[in-house]
Amino acid sequence: MRNLKVMMAYRGTNYHGFQRQDNALTVQEVVEEKVSSVLNEKVVINGCSRTDTGVHANNYCFSLLTESNILPVNFVRGVNGRLPDDISILSCEEAEPDFHARFSCKAKEYIYKIHNSESKNPFETDLSYHYRRPLDADIIRKAAAKFVGTHDFKAFSSDSGEKNSTVRTIYYFNVEINGDSVKMLVKGDGFLYNMIRIMVGTILAVNEKRIQLDEIDSIFESKDRQRAGRTAQPHGLYLNRIFY
Known part of the structure; x- marks a missing residue:
């Protein structure tokens, strides 16, 4: 075999x-x-x-x-x-006999793509999230940095019935901006259900001043999904790399 x-x-x-x-x-x-x-x-x-x-x-x-x-x-x-x-x-x-694509995985990197413009891009339909509001590069980078490290991400998961540990480690959460193209790169040892999309939604809520930057720490502590941002649309998200 x-x-x-x-x-x-x-x-x-x-x-x-x-x-x-x-x-x-x-x-x-x-x-x-x-x-x-x-x-x-x-x-x-x-x-x-x-x-x-x-x-x-x-x-x-x-x-x-x-x-x-x-x-x-x-x-x-x-x-x-x-x-x-x-x-x-x-x-x-x-592969070695004991290799398993899921259980042998040590870390994953995802990209979230945003088309940041008043006008939609017909070549990016279903491939990036069309976000019309102006982005404050400094504030969204500071918000992304709040997620780096080892935390309990229960407030950033859509699975309220999660019975396993909701503690995860994020190694980096970088934001790259090139004109109206925005890429958020996040690497972690694992991710909860909808975790990345909720983190992105929270960052955008900080950009819109619906959530204050210093509130993110208390959202972690609350473990309350209702306090975090909305779940960003799925079509901006890409599994980018798997680490073994």
């Missing part, structure tokens, strides 16, 4: 996230079907992350077990030949 580590990219617009569902089309369902047809055996792929409806991935890792002796290069070519245009296999390689 071989264990394969596969990297792919996808545009999430047409999918209800990565993880297979009974009543909606997902990335996992489509990829499993095409991989199974190439390997001529039914396979289950193990994804590195559950992405939400409309969320994209520049680099997404999945692992799978197979009896096939297919060469990695032929796996890439064969599966890409059957996938729709919004999903692409980037690479395939042999």
Whole structure:
């Protein structure tokens, strides 16, 4: 039995996230079907992350077990030949028997893209969040810095029934601004449900002065989701890198 580590990219617009569902089309369902047809055996792929409806991935890792002796290069070519245009296999390689795309992951980096302009960009539809208000670069960078470090992020999660620890470590939260293009890059050891989108929504609320910069500390302490900002739209979010 071989264990394969596969990297792919996808545009999430047409999918209800990565993880297979009974009543909606997902990335996992489509990829499993095409991989199974190439390997001529039914396979289950193990994804590195559950992405939400409309969320994209520049680099997404999945692992799978197979009896096939297919060469990695032929796996890439064969599966890409059957996938729709919004999903692409980037690479395939042999992995150690105990490698698992999710459980072996040490950290992840996400990007949140914002088109900051009064006018919409027709070439960015479903690929970045159109935000019309002027951005104060200094204040949003200070707000992003508040999330760096080890904190209890319960107030920044949509899953009120989370039974596991809600403590996470954010290694960096950088804001890059180039004209009307804004990228927020955040790397952490793990993320709660909607955590990044809520952090982005909170930063934008600080920009709009609906939340004060020094309130973020007390929001952490409160563990109250209602005190944090809104959940930013999903189509601005990309899984960018996975660290093993």
